[in-house]
Amino acid sequence: MSPDDSETVTLATVGSARERADGHLRALVGRDDVALYDDQWAAISALVEERRRALVVQRTGWGKSAVYFVATLLLRDQGAGPTVIISPLLALMRNQIAAAERAGIRAVTVNSTNVEQWDDIHRMIAAGEVDVLLVSPERLNNPGFRDEVLPRLAATCGLLVVDEAHCISDWGHDFRPDYRRIRTLLADLPAGIPVLATTATANQRVTDDVAEQLGADALVLRGSLDRASLRLGVVRLPTAEQRLAWLADHLAEQQGSGIVYCLTVAATQEVADYLRSRGHQVAAYSGQTEQTERLALEQALVNGEVKALVATSALGMGFDAALGFVVNLGAPNSPVAYYQQVGRAGRGAVDSAEVVLLPAIEDRDIWRYFASLAFPAEDLVRQTLDVLAEEGRPMSTAGLEPRIDLTRTRLETMLKVLDVDGAVRRVRGGWESTGQPWSYDADRYARVSAAREAEQQAMIDYLGSDECRMRYLRRQLDDPEVLADPSWTCGRCDNCGGMALSTEVSQAAVGAAAERLARPGVPIEPRKQWPSGLSSIGLGWSGRIKPPAEEGRAIARLTDLGQGNALRELFRPDADGRAVDGPVPEGLARAMVAMLQDWRPQVDAIVVCESERRPQLTTDLAAGLSRFLQVPVVGRWAIVDPDVAPDRGATNSAQRVAAVARRSALRLDAPDAVDDRRVLLVDDRLVTGWTLTLAGVALSEAGAAGVVPLVLGVAG
Structure with missing residues (x-):
């Protein structure tokens, strides 16, 4: 065979693999007129043909899930084991399972809501009847799952996917301690098992941090974070009554259904109650909403049965619907978090979606409260380690709580970090000391705190900026396309002239809001x-x-x-x-x-x-x-x-x-x-x-x- 013949065979093989991949994509989305983007294929090829690790940083709606589902089908065709997807939210899992089923992928999930199904799911995995297993990061350190199920999965899985990978990095706006265990999982994977990490909200510092955890040979694919369907604007009104009145007067003008984001649970209830009194079909949604009701409310929004859900950020990552608008009543504490929330709008068949921010002075008080929940001071951490060491047996969080001056949530979060650091270990019955030395990285915690303060200032600057809104957000995310062309503008936002937002409110709405608030x-x-x-x-x-x-x-x-x-x-x-x-x-x-x-x-x-x-x-x-x-x-x-x-x-x-x-x-x-x-x-x-x-x-x-x-x- 001549060299030219060899090259022809190689090109034909590549062409055939991409054609198969495009076929799987069409089955996944249910359309015959679609094909993979070049970056989608680059990631799939790296995973399937080179068995590499890859980090994909692409905008919401770009098609990151298509990469791992198509890669799964190609790997399964080659006899590989099931794909394991680490996914942070139940809403995301539900959407991913539905999407997988459209392409004939057998997907199951192990999470806190389906404990009664775990034994059957483990049997199906062992029998080769599962193509995709979705697990929450919290499962990774459940003692039974970690010690009995995870080693088998790590040895036999065909692909490991880390979704919302910015959560791995404590520089990320939504850092989760459980995600830090993924570093250990990556180190324990047998050679030749590909890994994919995906996110839409990672600046360069977070991207570098995640890529470093994946390994030196990781392929990093960063694309444009522009969302061509979004029109961004800010409406600055001096009082809470006027902001509520603006919502009441202008909500019906918004296209389709959408989300009204609030910073606190109390505000979701207060705002939803007021809007209903003004004739709007809305409902409150937060982390305190009972699970069954959350599912029903999400489906009602998808079906257009409500004009809006008045929600906290609990309605965030993983919620996938064709929404016509997002309104933020109060500013999130960073441009990155804001970009993620507004990314719920303008997806699917929605060509244009309005994104409106109604900031308030009191936003900063709420930011300060959440900032107070940062990693505890060293003396409290040392006290916890001392108590566990002195006890000499596993202690539950409830058992530790009377001895440590921290809320249960902060105590649990701290223990998770100490677990990742190797100072404690979660076992059946609670937590135990490992006896390993541990150092308090005060410098790093201080740098993270300083980064959070800088993000808050950047959010304040966004409110008063006359710069293109989308360029500002993309620049905060270190979007390489905008950094290479600082003169780029979206042409769609209120600063670019592509969007005109009225600040007028009716006296009737202001009066009703004032009465309700008073x-x-x-x-x-x-x-x-x-x-x-x-x-x-x-x-x-x-x-x-x-x-x-x-x-x-x-x-x-x-x-x-x-x-x-x-x-x-x-x-x-x-x-x-x-x-x-x-x-x-x-x-x-x-x-x-x-x-x-x-x-x-x-x-x-x-x-x-x-x-x-x-x-x-x-x-x-x-x-x-x-x-x-x-x-x-x-x-x-x-x-x-x-x-x-x-x-x-x-x-x-x-x-x-x-x-x-x-x-x-x-x-x-x-x-x-x-x-x-x-x-x-x-x-x-x-x-x-x-x-x-x-x-x-x-x-x-x-x-x-x-x-x-x-x-x-x-x-x-």
Whole structure:
């Protein structure tokens, strides 16, 4: 055979492989007029023919899932094992399984919602009846899955896919500790098993970090992040009432169905309620929405049965629908996170979608709150390691919680990082110390924190920028196409002149919004269960709280759009970080009266919680309530140990109960002051609820017939 003949055979083979790949793509999308992009084929060829590792950074809707599904079919044709896809969200898994089935791919998932199917799924995998297995990153460190199932999969899988790969990097805007275990999984893979990592939201630093974890030989394919269907704009309105009114007046103008993103769960409920009152078919959606309802709401949005879901970022990665708009009521804390959210719109058959951002001053308060949940300080990490080492046996998160002053969520996240770092190990029954040395990488945590602050400033700059909106976002993502051509403009956004957004709002909508936001009254649900582990720190309470307090009231949450503004201002510290004291502001006093007139609590006496930081505020509040309700103030939940800081243990229920029990005690004006009386228990702010709970228990033990809590505001 001549050299020319050899080259002809090689070219024919390549052509045949690509033709087969194009055929699989057509089956996947259900159309006969499509073919793979060159970069799609480059990635598939690297995976299937060279058995390499590849990182694909491409815009939402580009077709990253087509790469791994087509590669799966080609590899399965060659006798390879099943593809394992590590995917972060159930919504993404559901969409991927549906897409796989269209191409004849047998796909299954192992996640927290289908435990009863795990045994059958493992049997099907062993029998070769599965082409694709989707697992959540959390599964990777489930002891049973990690020790029994994962080694078999790693040895026999034909392709490993890491979807939303920016989550691997702690530089990424949506870093997840469980994703860091993938580094270990990659190192343990047998030679010759290809790996694909995909994401739409990675700047150069994140891309380099993920590529480094894949290995020196990884193929990196970065494409244009322009979304030609999106028209970006910002509407700046000074008040929450006007922003809500803009939504009410202009939502119906938006094409098709879409998403209204809010920064907090409380805001989703508040905004959805207001929009329904203005005649819009909308529903609230968040991480607190029950799973069955979430599925139903997602399907209703896909089917166009609702105009919008008013959602937190829980409706994000993996949700795939042809949406005509995205409106953000409040700015996310980084341009990268914003790019990801707006990427929900303008997909599929939607040629043009409006993307509108309605920023607010209070956005920064919410950013600061989420920033406070960063990796804990070294002393808390060392304390956790010491407790595990001293215990010498596995401890559950619930068992550790009373010993460590962290919320359960932050404690769990920290333990996951320590697990990846090798200092602890998750086993059946909880967590155990490995005894391995561990160092606190303070410099790296500081650099990550600084990067987060820079991202927040970049988001603020986006709001006031006169630069092309899409160019700004692409530049923040280090899009190589824009970096090579800084003069590029989209021609579609409000700054480029391709989009004109009205700032007009009707007085009727503003009035209705003002009335809705000014309406005071948030229920306070009483604590009903003592935290576990109190006996380990010398306290005798356990089980149900008897009797629990009754449902109480607050004017609003500090994160609310209406009265929340006044409450945030009231509790904002001065320039030196000190609490500002004074009487109840007139506006909040009027709101309190309006709430009481609506609520009408039946009480006979008042007991006030003493405050070290705001004594005048709490005293004035109790006196005003006494005058309005015509009932006496008969006692105090008094500070008896001022050496215990007011916020001691505020991040951890067991620690907080211990601190409150030491710091305060009930002091009544007379021994029988609350006998058979219904008591209004008054405080300035509810943070954890344990101060009111312990005071309520003390009042019940002192003879109160009932305890009704009342505070000005609820934190968070």
